[in-house]
Amino acid sequence: MTFSVNSFVAAIDKSGARSNLFEVNIAAPATITGTGLNTAADFSSQWRFLVNATTLPGYTNGEIPVAYFGRTAYFAGDTTFGDWTVTVLNDESMKVRKGIEMWMEKINSTVTNARSVGIQHSNIAGTATIKTFGMSGDPAADATLATSITTSGVTQVNLFDCWPSNISPIDLSQDAANTIETFQVTWQYNYLTHM
Numbered sequence: 001m002t003f004s005v006n007s008f009v010a011a012i013d014k015s016g017a018r019s020n021l022f023e024v025n026i027a028a029p030a031t032i033t034g035t036g037l038n039t040a041a042d043f044s045s046q047w048r049f050l051v052n053a054t055t056l057p058g059y060t061n062g063e064i065p066v067a068y069f070g071r072t073a074y075f076a077g078d079t080t081f082g083d084w085t086v087t088v089l090n091d092e093s094m095k096v097r098k099g100i101e102m103w104m105e106k107i108n109s110t111v112t113n114a115r116s117v118g119i120q121h122s123n124i125a126g127t128a129t130i131k132t133f134g135m136s137g138d139p140a141a142d143a144t145l146a147t148s149i150t151t152s153g154v155t156q157v158n159l160f161d162c163w164p165s166n167i168s169p170i171d172l173s174q175d176a177a178n179t180i181e182t183f184q185v186t187w188q189y190n191y192l193t194h195m
């Protein structure tokens with residue numbers, strides 16, 4: 001086989017998927033009220049604009065080793081999902097930061113050590129969508145992107161039964177110039193689907 005740059009370039013469909021063309025939307029459950037966070041697929045959600053970095057989550061199929069006559073055979077085991085983390089740009093209203101802190105407080109109060117939204121897991125668990133986009137250059141697709149989270153995407157991952165388990169500190173410094181505050185939120189979820 002001979003080396004060919006043209007073959008290599010042709011093998012990468014549409015110049016490759018870009019890691020900076022994405023949006024995230026997170027919907028809190030209806031029982032988490034007063035946080036200022038959206039509780040449905042709100043297309044004007046601040047999440048879409050303020051999530052600065054994330055990952056398309058992976059998962060692991062476990063293995064069950066079984067010894068037999070001096071050899072080990074492997075069987076498929078349980079599927080597990082890891083943490084999912086988003087990095088959020090902080091605006092001066094701190095709407096997302098305050099909303100996540102209120103959500104976590106409703107899950108388990110720092111004062112009373114009690115849940116304020118009922119004991120059922122569904123009362124604390126929301127949904128999240130991560131969607132990546134292509135570089136179509138299609139004006140119709142670009143207009144659709146501004147109004148809909150369900151069209152024009154390359155891939156979409158939906159996370160179910162998700163809830164915030166950790167919110168990071170915000171680093172402050174007198175030396176920080178031309179910098180916007182950021183913080184990370186780590187989420188737990190039960191399962192995901194790809195579309």
